[in-house]
Amino acid sequence: MKTIGFFNNMGGVGKTTLVYHIAWMLAEFGQRVVAVDLDPQANLSSMFLEEERLEEIWTASPAPTIDGVVAPRFLGTGAILPPVLEDINQRLGLIVGDLGLSRREDALSAAWPNCAIGDLRAFGEMSSFAQTVAAAGAMFDADVALLDVGPNLGALNRTVLLGCDFVVVPLGADLFSLQGLRNMGPTLRLWRETWDRNKVRCTDPNLATLLPRGTMTPAGYVVMRHSVTAGRPARAYSRWIARMPAQYREYILDKPPIAETSVDNDPNCLAVLKDYRSLMPLAQEARKPMFALRPGDGAFGGHQAAVADCWRDFRRLTERIMEACSMPLRP
Ligand SMILES: Nc1ncnc2c1ncn2[C@@H]1O[C@H](COP(=O)(O)OP(=O)(O)O)[C@@H](O)[C@H]1O
Numbered sequence: 001m002k003t004i005g006f007f008n009n010m011g012g013v014g015k016t017t018l019v020y021h022i023a024w025m026l027a028e029f030g031q032r033v034v035a036v037d038l039d040p041q042a043n044l045s046s047m048f049l050e051e052e053r054l055e056e057i058w059t060a061s062p063a064p065t066i067d068g069v070v071a072p073r074f075l076g077t078g079a080i081l082p083p084v085l086e087d088i089n090q091r092l093g094l095i096v097g098d099l100g101l102s103r104r105e106d107a108l109s110a111a112w113p114n115c116a117i118g119d120l121r122a123f124g125e126m127s128s129f130a131q132t133v134a135a136a137g138a139m140f141d142a143d144v145a146l147l148d149v150g151p152n153l154g155a156l157n158r159t160v161l162l163g164c165d166f167v168v169v170p171l172g173a174d175l176f177s178l179q180g181l182r183n184m185g186p187t188l189r190l191w192r193e194t195w196d197r198n199k200v201r202c203t204d205p206n207l208a209t210l211l212p213r214g215t216m217t218p219a220g221y222v223v224m225r226h227s228v229t230a231g232r233p234a235r236a237y238s239r240w241i242a243r244m245p246a247q248y249r250e251y252i253l254d255k256p257p258i259a260e261t262s263v264d265n266d267p268n269c270l271a272v273l274k275d276y277r278s279l280m281p282l283a284q285e286a287r288k289p290m291f292a293l294r295p296g297d298g299a300f301g302g303h304q305a306a307v308a309d310c311w312r313d314f315r316r317l318t319e320r321i322m323e324a325c326s327m328p329l330r331p
Pocket residue numbers: 010011012013014015016017018043224225226273274275276277280
């Protein structure tokens with residue numbers, strides 16, 4: 001199984017929306033998918049599940065959530081628990097998020113420098129999320145795990161992203177997203193280098209096999225136009241979009257500039273997704289992906305053409321992501 005994280009240290013760019021829709025689309029392609037909600041805001045869980053179900057999960061003890069599974073490792077009361085998957089459909093399972101996840105920031109912050117001195121407890125904490133994702137993948141016989149994470153460069157995200165084989169970057173066409181790239185690229189490289197140096201200090205052979213691999217290969221970026229179309233002139237956002245190929249190359253790939261390219265010709269650009277406008281609230285209401293909306297869900301008339309476009313867009317994007325992650329969907 002390969003693990004793909006969706007990350008930008010800027011909020012509201014569309015990470016959760018992408019994970020949700022790509023998870024459904026991969027299942028349509030016949031892939032077995034585990035979606036993991038690692039954002040303490042738990043937006044992905046609330047897109048998939050009704051509030052009543054979420055309340056049942058969050059009030060159970062131990063909670064069958066990502067945090068419930070890893071908690072014993074942090075409390076020092078034992079090994080991580082077997083992960084619990086919420087079946088969304090036959091081929092799509094969810095590890096439910098948890099607002100309590102933010103409580104792990106302090107421990108993970110302390111664990112990071114302690115790995116440099118070979119502290120086994122620190123390595124145990126650093127391995128907890130990668131171990132949970134791997135166990136869930138094995139349990140579900142998954143081909144791919146998609147990870148939704150929160151918008152910051154904190155210790156939780158560092159731990160989670162080090163466990164990703166690939167990272168996809170959603171970008172809004174604005175200053176904030178491009179500024180996010182500048183922070184993110186060098187930070188990911190620093191994490192990777194530090195981890196490569198430190199992970200070898202883990203002397204427990206069993207634990208060492210469970211540690212995050214730390215590859216985090218950049219798979220490309222997705223331009224999300226929804227965040228910018230509201231009330232702004234087209235010129236303003238096309239200016240930001242025009243800068244993306246060069247900035248992604250410079251800050252994320254750390255490669256010298258090449259002749260000017262546009263997002264349309266840039267191999268690193270996985271898609272330019274449009275603003276699907278009212279499809280999104282309809283999808284949330286129906287608890288379905290936008291591309292699966294039917295007239296009975298309120299998507300009648302002109303909406304059906306938009307649904308068909310959306311289906312084509314996500315199908316193509318999903319193919320592109322899987323190609324970029326060396327798991328092509330078609331020979
Ligand atoms: N392509 C799109 N078209 C319309 N609305 C979108 C689209 N992508 C995301 N949104 C909306 O934008 C908001 C932020 O998206 P979200 O996925 O929650 O971002 P993030 O996870 O990066 O914070 C949400 O209200 C979501 O419904």
